[in-house]
Amino acid sequence: MKIYTRTGDAGITSNLYGQRVSKNDMSMHLIGAADELNSHLGLIKAMLSNVDIRRFIEGIQINLMKLMAHVSDIDNNKYLFSSDEVEVLEREIDKLSRGETSGPGMEPEKTNKRFELVLPGKNMTEAQIHIARTVARRAERLFFAVNEKKPLCKIAGAYLNRLSDYLFVLSQSGI
Numbered sequence: 001m002k003i004y005t006r007t008g009d010a011g012i013t014s015n016l017y018g019q020r021v022s023k024n025d026m027s028m029h030l031i032g033a034a035d036e037l038n039s040h041l042g043l044i045k046a047m048l049s050n051v052d053i054r055r056f057i058e059g060i061q062i063n064l065m066k067l068m069a070h071v072s073d074i075d076n077n078k079y080l081f082s083s084d085e086v087e088v089l090e091r092e093i094d095k096l097s098r099g100e101t102s103g104p105g106m107e108p109e110k111t112n113k114r115f116e117l118v119l120p121g122k123n124m125t126e127a128q129i130h131i132a133r134t135v136a137r138r139a140e141r142l143f144f145a146v147n148e149k150k151p152l153c154k155i156a157g158a159y160l161n162r163l164s165d166y167l168f169v170l171s172q173s174g175i
Helices: 026-047 051-072 083-097 124-149 154-171
Strands: 012-014 020-022
Touching (some): 051 083, 124 154
């Protein structure tokens, strides 16, 4: 099987359901940003030694794939997010904010400086987490742009918002 089809050469691609869509369609930009974020999270996961955080990030990656499927869903009734997924992120944000980190390579460090400007680059992992955070913010903006034309699951938007918060707190956790 060939990987190339040449059908995208004219700026048209297929979504998950085979529907032909312009590569410049806002939904394709959102799917691309979510895919890019997923790749950045994969790199972060590979850089971390803490198994619990690696597993948590893998769960986020699975949710990002669900988001991409949700955006492609013509009827918009599959791949919906629940408030539980947002609450899981919130609990992890709270845990990291309190300095409740564990595992090798993790230094408990409370994030009391949350509202100060942060200059990324303390180390490779922290810098990469900030890159992922900014891609998450872009995906969130694109989510709401798509939502203006095609209503999406509102909880998925909240999930993206919380995800960038999680990544910020993770970057400040002493990794």
